Amino acid sequence: xxxxxxVDGGGTVGSGGxxxxxxxxxxxxxxxxxxxxxxxxxxxxxxxxxxxxxxxARPGQVSxxxxxDGAGRSTLLRCLGGALAPSSGTVRRPPRRDVxxxxxxxxxxxxxxxxxxxxxxxxxxxxxxxxxAERSAAFLARAGLTAARDxxxxxxxxxxxxxxxxIAAMLTSPALLVLDEPTTGVDPVSRADLWSLIARAAADGAxxxxxxxxxxxxxxAAHVLVLDAGSQLAVxxxxxxxxAMPGQLRVSDTPPSDADxxxxxxxxxxxxxxxxxxxxxxxxxxxxxxxxxxxxILGRELAAARAGGLAGTAPRAGER
Amino acid sequence: xxxxxxxPGALAECVAVSRRxxxxxxxxxxxxxxxxxxxxxxxxxxGAGKTTLIRMLLGxxxxxxxxxxLFGGPPSRPARRRLGYVPQGLGLxxxxxxxxxxxxxxxxxxxxxAAAGGGPSAGGRPGxxxxxxxxxxxxxxxxxxxxxxxxxxxxxxxxxxxxVAFAAALQHHPDLLIxxxxxxxxxxxxxxxxxxxIAAAAAAGAGxxxxxxxxxxxxxCGRLVxxxxxxxxxxGSAAEITGGRRVSxxxxxxxxxxxxALEAAGLPAALAxxxxxxxxxxxxxxxxxxxxxxxxxxxxxxxxxERFFELTLPAAQ
Numbered sequence: 001x002x003x004x005x006x007v008d009g010g011g012t013v014g015s016g017g018x019x020x021x022x023x024x025x026x027x028x029x030x031x032x033x034x035x036x037x038x039x040x041x042x043x044x045x046x047x048x049x050x051x052x053x054x055x056x057a058r059p060g061q062v063s064x065x066x067x068x069d070g071a072g073r074s075t076l077l078r079c080l081g082g083a084l085a086p087s088s089g090t091v092r093r094p095p096r097r098d099v100x101x102x103x104x105x106x107x108x109x110x111x112x113x114x115x116x117x118x119x120x121x122x123x124x125x126x127x128x129x130x131x132x133a134e135r136s137a138a139f140l141a142r143a144g145l146t147a148a149r150d151x152x153x154x155x156x157x158x159x160x161x162x163x164x165x166x167i168a169a170m171l172t173s174p175a176l177l178v179l180d181e182p183t184t185g186v187d188p189v190s191r192a193d194l195w196s197l198i199a200r201a202a203a204d205g206a207x208x209x210x211x212x213x214x215x216x217x218x219x220x221a222a223h224v225l226v227l228d229a230g231s232q233l234a235v236x237x238x239x240x241x242x243x244a245m246p247g248q249l250r251v252s253d254t255p256p257s258d259a260d261x262x263x264x265x266x267x268x269x270x271x272x273x274x275x276x277x278x279x280x281x282x283x284x285x286x287x288x289x290x291x292x293x294x295x296x297i298l299g300r301e302l303a304a305a306r307a308g309g310l311a312g313t314a315p316r317a318g319e320r
Numbered sequence: 321x322x323x324x325x326x327x328p329g330a331l332a333e334c335v336a337v338s339r340r341x342x343x344x345x346x347x348x349x350x351x352x353x354x355x356x357x358x359x360x361x362x363x364x365x366x367g368a369g370k371t372t373l374i375r376m377l378l379g380x381x382x383x384x385x386x387x388x389x390l391f392g393g394p395p396s397r398p399a400r401r402r403l404g405y406v407p408q409g410l411g412l413x414x415x416x417x418x419x420x421x422x423x424x425x426x427x428x429x430x431x432x433x434a435a436a437g438g439g440p441s442a443g444g445r446p447g448x449x450x451x452x453x454x455x456x457x458x459x460x461x462x463x464x465x466x467x468x469x470x471x472x473x474x475x476x477x478x479x480x481x482x483x484v485a486f487a488a489a490l491q492h493h494p495d496l497l498i499x500x501x502x503x504x505x506x507x508x509x510x511x512x513x514x515x516x517x518i519a520a521a522a523a524a525g526a527g528x529x530x531x532x533x534x535x536x537x538x539x540x541c542g543r544l545v546x547x548x549x550x551x552x553x554x555x556g557s558a559a560e561i562t563g564g565r566r567v568s569x570x571x572x573x574x575x576x577x578x579x580x581a582l583e584a585a586g587l588p589a590a591l592a593x594x595x596x597x598x599x600x601x602x603x604x605x606x607x608x609x610x611x612x613x614x615x616x617x618x619x620x621x622x623x624x625x626e627r628f629f630e631l632t633l634p635a636a637q
Contacts, residue, residue, distance in 0.1 A: 060576075068507025069478040157366050185408075185504050187365040187533055188628055192590060199591045203576030213505050216536060220591050228507075265512035266519060268539035290508050290536075297509040 034058045035080070035176045035207050040089030042075050049075045051231040052089065056223070057176065057207040062198060064221035065211045066293065071227040073211040074104050074180055080209055081178040093176055097125060100174035100206070104181050107165035110154025114145060114164055117153050118171060125172040132171065139167040142200065143193045159190025166194055170201045177206045184213060195220070215290035226293050233296040238289045245292040246299070247276040251285040262302065265294060274298060330355055330389070331496045331527040332377055337386035338550075339372050346372040348550035349386065354496065354527040359518065361541030362531045365632055369550040370531050374498060377529070378405060391495065401429055404494035404526075408501050410485040414474030418465040418484040421473055425488040479506045486517055497521055499530040503537065515540050535625045548632040558624050565622035565630070568606040570596040572615035585609030590626075599626045 036056040042049045050072045057063040057080075065073050078084035079091050081101030093099055101107075108117050115136070122132030140146045143163040148156065153164055162182050170177055179198070183191045195217070202208045210221070218224050219238050226233040226241065234241045252271040256264035264273045272285065274295050285291070330353040339347040347369045354360050364370050375381040376388050379395030390399040405411075412421050465487050468476055473484060482502065489497065499518070503511045515537070522528050530541065538544050538558050546554040546561065554561045570589070572578035578596055582589045587609050589596040598606050603617045610617070622630075 068510055069505055071507065159366050181505075185501070185533070187368075188535060188625060189365040189632060191533070192629065195591060196588075199575075199579060203579060213507065214534065215508060265509060266516045266540075267512055268536065294508045294512065297507055301509070 035093050036091075037076065037079060037086070038090040038092070040076070040079055040086040040091060042072075042079065042084065043087045049230050050079075050086070053225075053227070053230075053232055055225050055235070057209045058223070059175065059207045060202055060205055061222040062202045062208045062210060062220065063223040063225070064218040065209060065225045065227060066213065066215065066218045067227035067233070068213065068297070070229070072230040073227055075230075076225075076227065077101075077178050077180045077209065077211050078103070080176065081180075094174075097172070098175040100169035100172060100177040102165045102169040102179045102182060104184075104211075108153045108161060108168060111152065113150050113152055114140070114156070115149040117164060117168055121168045121171050127172055135171055135173075136167070139171070139197065139200075142196055143167060157190075159186045159193075162186055163190060163193055163197065166197050170197065170206065173204065174206055177201050177208045179208070179210045181211050181213070183217065191217075215288075215293060219289050224289070226296060228297050228300055233300070234292065242287055242289055242292045245287055245295050246278075247274055247295070248278045249274055249285045249287045249291055249295070263298070265298070267291075267294075331391060332529065333387075333389045334373065334377070334383075335387045335389075337373070337376060337383045337388055339369075339376060339381065340384045345550050347376070347383075350547075350550075350552055352545060352552070354529050356495070356525050356527050357522050358543065359522050359528040359530065359541045361538050361544045362529060362547065363535070363538065363544060363628065364531075364547035368547040368632070370547055371500065372550075373547070374500060374529070374531070377498065378403070401492070402495045404489035404492070404497045406482075406485045406489045406497075406499045406502055408504070410481055412473045412481060412485055412488070415472060417470060418468055418473060418476075418487070421484060422465060422488050422491055426491055429492045479510045482506060482510075482514065486514065490517075490521065495526055497526055497528045497530075499528065501531055501533060503532065503534065511537075535623075535628060538624055546628065546631055553631045554627075561631075562622055562624050562627045565599075565627055566619050567622045567626055568598040568601055568603050569618045569620045570598060570606060570610065570615050571618075572596070572610075572613060574613070577613050578610060578615050581610050581613045582606070597626065599630060 034056040036054070038054050039052045040050055040054070041052055053072070053076060055063075055065070055076065065076060067073050075084065079086050080093055081103065082093065082096055082099055083101065083103065109120065112120060118136045119132065122129070122136070137146075140149060145160060145163055145167070148160060153161060156164065166179060166182050169179065182194050186194065198208055198210060210217070212218060222237065224238055224241055225235050234244065236244070250273050252273055254271070256271055256273055260273050263275070264271050267290070272291060272294070276299070287295070332354045334350050334352040337347060337350045338345060350369075350373060352373070362370050362373070372381065376383050377390065377395065379390065379400055388395055390396075391402055393399060413424065416424065465484060468480055473481055476484070486502070497518070502518070503514050506514070518528055518530065519540070532538070542557070544554070544556065544558060544561055545552055570578050570582070575591065575596055579589055579591070582596065582598060587598050587601050587606065589598045597620075599622060601609075603619055607617045
């Protein structure tokens with residue numbers, strides 16, 4: 001484990017201690033204790049895609065960026081990967097050759113074979129041939145892709161393509177590895193292979209940033225940023241985010257009453273009902289990260305609806 | 321098995337169904353039945369045969385052997401009218417508005433209704449109507465159609481597109497819903513809302529067959545069918561499938577060192593939070609593999625995901 005608690009948004013981080021057990025590799029030695037963003041905003045025309053987002057990824061750790069479609073995950077990762085300059089704020093990242101970035105779209109060449117994709121990447125980064133061969137073989141074996149090395153990348157299944165993309169991004173031992181939704185739409189078996197690769201990269205000292213819509217994956221991360229509609233909903237360790245959830249949650253086997261309905265959602269065949277004031281009637285539920293994130297999004301939706309004058313309900317006690 | 325119908329009252333049924341492509345058997349002697357009001361989850365890795373099976377149920381692909389029945393007969397065109405289908409790619413027209421998409425689908429299904437607002441639900445059948453949420457809008461699929469009525473589907477966020485696809489599939493009040501990864505890539509609240517729609521359809525009497533890669537969603541399904549290499553390898557509730565299996569759990573100061581030691585011993589481990597979970601090896605064996613790495617080893621019940629790997633991985637290798 002790395003030392004010290006993760007630092008929540010806006011704080012200053014001393015160098016050295018943040019790196020923990022695994023010092024930064026590549027060109028990061030002597031760099032900051034973290035990579036990330038400080039109050040970064042991105043505008044696409046009139047739309048504010050990211051609003052003052054501060055995020056820190058530390059060497060040797062997996063950091064997760066979660067949120068739904070349109071939350072701003074890809075925009076943040078494009079900034080970290082160097083594919084997009086922010087409208088304002090600061091991005092702290094290593095030199096380009098020390099960043100491994102897998103965009104949400106492709107990241108591989110469909111007309112090259114698996115082996116050619118990796119050889120091309122290694123050559124572009126001037127990785128010594130022997131090192132490239134050894135690392136390629138090890139990563140392909142870990143991902144269960146050894147038998148596919150001579151297949152065209154464009155002919156691979158979605159899961160295999162994603163695994164190849166992650167291997168290509170981590171081939172050069174980057175100090176910062178930025179992976180945009182490597183596991184979305186990927187079957188559970190390939191998902192496990194991908195997480196094995198991700199864990200390996202972090203264990204080898206990279207600061208790994210993974211965007212995902214799977215909250216169970218985010219639970220594995222040391223540090224989590226939850227985005228909603230371009231701004232930060234929560235940040236910290238999974239435990240910190242759960243502990244910071246406002247109000248209380250209860251679980252019900254029967255559908256909620258009309259009064260509870262706006263505060264209720266379905267999960268695993270049962271109902272969760274949020275009481276913002278914390279005076280829940282009935283057995284309280286022990287929330288997990290998925291509950292905490294759902295409460296965050298729901299709270300925002302309710303507040304936005306009221307601000308828009310559409311509200312049919314008054315806020316409950318304790319609701320912000 | 322021959323021509324004997326296996327399950328009385330089944331909406332859709334496969335009896336010893338196989339499908340071969342040349343020398344490759346994509347679906348291998350599968351039995352499956354979906355009854356009214358039932359939510360059946362179809363799980364499996366990519367290439368397990370789920371999509372081929374769905375294509376046969378939809379009548380898009382003939383079976384090489386065995387029988388496929390939809391509402392008691394072959395999957396004919398009239399039978400397909402009683403079916404609602406949301407494909408993985410959603411099947412919407414990007415250049416039409418949500419309302420135009422719905423009107424077009426309604427015309428195809430011969431329901432003859434210009435469903436500009438999704439239309440009211442009728443006759444107790446699951447419709448596209450939603451319930452009011454706190455903002456007075458609707459959280460259900462039809463709300464999306466009303467809210468974004470004038471924009472082109474291609475310009476809408478993915479979560480909204482999914483709600484439109486649901487509205488299109490539900491507007492003719494189908495008896496059977498077939499949903500191929502309906503919740504991929506949306507936030508947890510939006511996912512919960514889609515499952516509320518699915519559960520409401522089932523409560524109103526529709527049968528539902530749903531594929532998902534989120535194994536935590538499997539709890540929403542009354543029954544699970546797990547496929548690997550074209551065959552059904554397990555069937556039952558999540559609890560039945562998980563059974564009493566256990567895994568070893570490793571808490572180590574440095575999970576990287578523990579991971580290395582376990583890998584060196586040939587024990588595949590998965591990272592869960594800051595702990596490592598090792599299926600298929602008891603605590604004693606795991607402790608031996610860890611050797612000098614300081615760690616605490618305990619045991620825990622296997623998750624559905626871990627049981628899933630146990631069931632499907634031997635087949636994949």
